[in-house]
Amino acid sequence: MADTGRVIDLSVEVVGDIETVWRAVATGPGISSWYVPHTIEERTGGAATASFGPEPEMQIAGRVAAWEPPHRVLFDGGEGVGGLSFEWIIEPHDDNTCTVRLHNPGFGDDDPQYEAMVDGWKLFMANLGLHLEHFAGQTATSALPMVMWPVTPDEGWQILVGGLGIDEQPKVGDRLDVAADDVAKLGGKVVDVGPRRIALLVDDPAPGTAFLTSEDGGGFTMVSVWLYVYGPEGAAAAERDDPRWRAWLDDRAPAGD
Known part of the structure; x- marks a missing residue:
């Protein structure tokens, strides 16, 4: 069936052989290490669930509509369910790199979420590249605190920083150390800076990656301190610090939120 409406098409060059990259973009542990926690039945027709937060309504059920290892996987909402779908295609190269392509159709022509989704995918695909470059074959534990404020993205960024x-x-290469009222710490090297975005390769509270962002959510602003950390130390830090960062962000909500 031909795509209708607006479509997101993005790509990223990553380090790794095709089997390693496939595990990162098509399996639950892989996707959980650079996006949001996923569980996936690794077969065509298998169930897929994405967790965008601890609340029941933030658990998004879907389906593995196509499973063609190690080159292509397609996720959608299920048989007969409309809405967005997410196709990932991996193209290997001779120099131990791959191109990962995302094809994400299903947006309405005037969908207010479209631009926010484009920005979000760019961020996550950059994190995929960091995961494969520095932590290939490992599984991250994430802490993904986010708030939604009725301010502009620029205003949200000013509140956060x-x-x-x-x-x-x-500057890229700078050391950055921050703390949420001395109860949750985050420190590492700046690896990317963009409008209302800082990406870090962190060593505190554990090895991993992190992002500070303020994004247009289509009528509101999403302000996030997202952390992906590895090993037992990382798992313990994510469990400990996630509620601390959430509380810190909540305490800074603008008046009237």
């Missing part, structure tokens, strides 16, 4: 006492545009 102001609360953390950091430069809103540090």
Whole structure:
């Protein structure tokens, strides 16, 4: 069936052989290490669930509509269910790299979420690249605190960086250490900076990656401190610090939120 409406088509060059990259984009442990926690039945027709938060309504059920290892996987909402679908295609190269392509159709022509989804996917695909470059074959535990504020993205960013006492545009390569009222810490090297976005390769509270962002959510602003950390130390830190960061963000909600 031909795509209707608006479509997101993005790609990223990543380090790794095709089998390693396939595990990162098509399996639950792999996707959980750079996006949001997933459980996936690794077969055509298998169930797939994405967890965008602890609440029951944030558990999004779907289906593995196509399973063609190690080149192509397609996720959708299920048989007869409309809406978005997510197709991932991996193209291997001779130099131990691959191109990962995302084809994400299903948006209405005036869908207010479209631009936010484009920005979000760019962020997550960059994190996929960091995962494969620095932590290939490992599984991250994530802490994904996010708040939704009725402010502009620029205003949300100023609240976030102001609360953390950091430069809103540090230089790539700089060391950045922040703390949520001295109860949750985050520290590492700046690896990317963009409008209202800082990406880190962290060593505190454990090895991993992290993002500070303020994104347009289509009528509201999503402000996030997202962390993906590895090993037993990382799992313990994610469980401990997730509620601390959530509380810190909640405490900075603008008046009237």
